[in-house]
Amino acid sequence: MKNLTIENMTKACRGTYHGSDSLLGREAAHVVIDSRRAGRDDVFVAIKGERVDGHSFIPSVMEKGALCAVSEQDLGETSFPYIQVESTAQALLDIAKLYRDSFDIKVVGISGSVGKTSTKEMIASVLSQKYHVHKTQGNLNSESGLPLTVFDLQEEHEVSVLEMGINHFGEMRKLSTVAQPDVCVLTNIGVAHLEFLKTREGIMQEKTQMFQDMKPGGSIVLNGDDPLLSSIGPVKGVTPLFYGTSPDCGVYATDIQSRGLKGSSCVIHTPEGEFACLVPTPGSHMVSNALAGAAVGYVLGLTSEQIREGIEKLPFMAGRNNIIQTGRIIILDDCYNANPVSMKAAIDVLDLGIGRKVAILGKMGELGNNEKELHYEVGAYLAASGTDMVIAVDELAREIIRGIGDAGSHIETHWFATRDELIPHLGELIHEGDNVLVKASNSLGFSGIVQALQEL
Template identity: 50%
Template sequence: MKNLTLEHIAAACNGLYIGSKMSRLKCVTDITTDSRKVTYGCLFIPIKGTRADGHDYIGQVMEAGALSVLSEQDLGEVDFPYIRVRSSLQAVKDIAEYYLKQLAVPVIGITGSVGKTSTKETVAAVLSQKYNVLKTQGNFNNELGLPLTVFRLREEHEIAVLEMGISNFGEMSRLAKIARPHTGIITNIGYCHLEFLKDRDGVLKAKTEMFDYIREDGHVILNGDDDKLDAIREVRGTKLMKFGLDKKNDIYADQIESKGLKGMACVIHTPQGSFKTLIPIPGRHMVYNALAAACAGMVYGLSPDEIRTGIESLQPVSGRFHIIETEKYTIIDDCYNANPVSMKASLEALQDGTGRKVALLGDMAELGKEEEQLHAQIGVFAGELDLDAVYCAGPLCEHLARGIKQSNPRVEVLHFADRDSLMEKLPEILMNGDTVLVKASHSMQFEKIVERLSAETKK
């Protein structure tokens, strides 16, 4: 890892190096906070969690071949070098910020209320047509996950595509200080994390904290169909690009056509020409993700043909509208998280399924004082769609179920107190040939439902 000697690491995180003069000049080969992933020559950073304290594993990781560790504790007389710090979590962020500066890799930071992960995947797929791209894996998008993603960067990487997730004010500033994006993308401003951010204006304020750290010669890419983002006219002198379905945007799409669960066809118009493409994941929201990726492709010098190839190479990830075919069901695994905007998009896409169209839904978390009303609104919305059944679980989903019944008595609706109660009834309420959407906030752990249904023999 470039310039990551123990001496430089200690300076970067304001730590006290304790060890031999010879060892302080050695470079670490990797950095991890997981004692199970220690490799020879790495640096282990122990984090105090709710269930375990990484400091308890320091002896174990040194025996496994680690070069050094950070520690918030005085380790006494030991036969290995270590760096004493006040806070391991702050040290992780400080070291990541230092390391990114050593590599000078262009960074694309992606945030928004909905679609961060799918946009990140689409942007990475497009840019991979020309560059060696490192992207955020899984949900490593917070104040610990983003630094751990940065530590995966190596000198051969040419661009980093980093997802940046927040739930409160100040978090984006801390993330952006680490990443210092050359390009910032905001997908939309929706009803998400309202428990802390209060309303969409609060969401906008929190997300746009990123702007304070965008490079002066960088780009900002915004969803021009979002009223809050469309109102932004200037960002610290950077180049501003907007995308959407409205022709006023710099890059826009039309001739949109659903191909069922095979995806969405559309024509994308750019300043360098137009092209027809098939986005291989269903849902109208995927058109916006493709447009954001097209903007990024233009910024980094890709041709329209390269952008189209990248979009069409996109692969779904688990929990993010991942379609699983079994002998009994077509499962739409979209259970990683949920808020009102993403819930509506997924329910709309479910209409393209075959057989009975069934939604298995759970509570949406962190919606603040309007949580009951927002669940009821989703119920009314679902009732207006071409769906056959909605089976939902959780106390807030009682309002969702009531909204469906009021909107459309034709739709079969069942409400369960919790996820386990719903799971017990699945063999009775699902039928062979159903297309089944599974979606809820992460706290509901609806991935267990996906695992249960996926246990059927896959086609």
């Protein structure tokens, strides 16, 4: 890997090298934290997790031909080289920064309370019409995930689109120091992670720390429909480019029309002109994602036609507003994660369906002291929707049903303690022609419900 010699890595993470000096100029083939993925000439960073301590796997990894280990422990006399550091988690970030610094490419950094991944996919789809794009895979957006994403950079990449997820104060700078974005994108400031960041203002304070590591001459792209983000003025001499539904934004949409579960049509306006397009995934929030893609595309020099093509070629993603037609039912697979804003947006998408509408909903995690109230509010929101049946899973999701009942709604409701308790009853609850939304926090494993629905 470019620039990742043992000597350079030791300096980058301020470690102490133990081993033969003759190896200092050797470059790593890969940098890994999963011992099962380690191979010949790889560098293994031993991370101590909640359940497993990577240090226990160092001997077996080195036996497989790894080049070097990174350890917090003094391993004593060994037959293999290793770098001893104070924190292997920080060393992973330091090595990733060293590797990122070896590439002269544009980096788009994305964060926000809701929609980071779907916005990342939209931006990547747009930029791929002009550039060879590298992007975050899956949910590798954390202090361990971001470095692994960076390590996938290759010489042919021209732009990197990096998702940055945080839920504690102090985490954003750890990520943005590595990413050093040329374009900083914030999608919204919602109520996700209130358990740790306490208030929406606290969330914004932490998210906007990304701007501190923006490259000179960089750009800031913000959702102008968000009341907190829209209040942000120039930062480090950079005036933000806002996107939204208001003509006051630099990039905005008009003539928005729902095409049901086929998506939405609209006219997008940029400083370079306007164009009509079809956003191929349903929901008003996807129009917002398209505007983010258009704004970043404009900043990085794409034509209106390239931006339109990128929006209309957006690929579907499992678990994220993914529509599955089985022949008997239509499944809205949005089970990757959930918070109050995304839950209500998914309910709005379900309302677009033709036929009976069923919502299978689980708990939303990391909501702090107001978690019951926020689940109850989702129930009240459902009561005012066109939903015909709600199936709630998990103890906390009882509050959703209570919110429905207290609103005087006649929505049919069912409750199950666990996913596995529900699955055997799907055949009797779900009817041919139903539109079925599946959504919950990822920890509930609702992908198993999606799979079971496809087998009905």
